[in-house]
Amino acid sequence: TCVTGFNNIRFDDEFIRYGFYRNLIDPYGREWRDGNSRWDLIDLVRASGALRPDGLEWPLRDGTPVFSLEQMARANNLQHENAHDALADVEATVALARVIKSCQPELYTYALSLRQKTTLGTLLLPVGERICVHVSGIYPNSGYCLTPIVSVARHPIIDNRVIAVDLAGDIDFICESSVQEIRNAVFMPAAQRGRAVTRPPLVTVAFNQCPFVAPISVVRKADADRLHIDLERIQRAQETLANCPDLAERVASVYAEGEHDPPNDPEYALYDGFINDADRRTSERLQDALRNGNAWMNEEFMDPRLATLSQRLKARVRPEEMDADERRAHVEFVRQRLADGDNGLDAFLRELQIWQRKDSLEARDREVVEALIGHAEKLRTQFVTNASIE
The missing domain is CATH 3.30.1520.20 (Exonuclease ExoI, domain 2)
Structure with missing residues (x-):
């Protein structure tokens, strides 16, 4: 299976990798195991426009090419009625790939070979x-x-x-x-x-x-x-x-010193190093136990990142099995996150309130915004105002 999308390698795949990693699931296995691979259509579209443009219309904005999926679909009469709807985006991506493969088969085949x-x-x-x-x-x-x-x-x-x-x-x-x-x-x-x-x-x-x-x-x-x-x-x-x-x-x-400072939280440290085989097997045992409905397994991890992530995973999926020390540590962690000045609870609520005041907001969107405000206030009550660690 080859997983592909439109800008998926730099965007969607990162969400998937981090989602798996933070839940102690192999972040890379789906990309290579059993002959799997991944690909991305966006650079093929750009390359087609640059090198082999015949067969497609190339939308411009103020004389400059535009490579968004929405604009490419519209310019080439491909069905894309609801841009950024997941299924509509998939259908438009597949349709665009088919057009390029039909018009420029050699370029398409060459780009596909770059998975290797x-x-x-x-x-x-x-x-x-x-x-x-x-x-x-x-x-x-x-x-x-x-x-x-x-x-x-x-x-x-x-x-x-x-x-x-x-x-x-x-x-x-x-x-x-x-x-x-x-x-x-x-x-x-x-x-x-x-x-x-x-x-x-x-x-x-x-x-x-x-x-x-x-x-x-x-x-x-x-x-x-x-x-x-x-x-x-x-x-x-x-x-x-x-x-x-x-x-x-x-x-x-x-480039010898690294391009970025190392993250100070394990949740952001996926690329700080590969997970060793022993920890990978430990993660698999834990996931098997969870799938089978068994009690939480207090496994030991060699990698300190995974030791922290496992405790946070336990708080999400088996909070009733946490002891007092684990609950205390989790409440303190959440409090600190919610108090973050740039990305904390107050900043989140301010952004939501700006959206709430917009007269142009459709009814369904307003419901979503109000539900998020309610969720934020619930978090404040649970972890800030009346937090219990017992």
């Missing part, structure tokens, strides 16, 4: 050898989200990633700046960078996220003209990088 890490490895490894095109939402829609790249280093922390240079960007900055200067520029928050400062042309390509990468030879002259790609300039940029001293080592050093 070996396909990507032949393009991006060894580093520096091949100019490719990379399609991703990190690049401007005005260029159909496509840019020429060359890989320059293996990621120093994550095995299935490489670091590449956008050959249309400021190559001199990469060659002439120190590791710290590049790192500061790469990881500077967008809000601090401002419009006047351009992010350095470095990008990570993850082999396990089905990125659309293809040889530069797929760009025909007409495509290059339409996409404003100067192929001679791109070739010169690759040559400049090839002569840049210690490029691979310096670029790898930029």
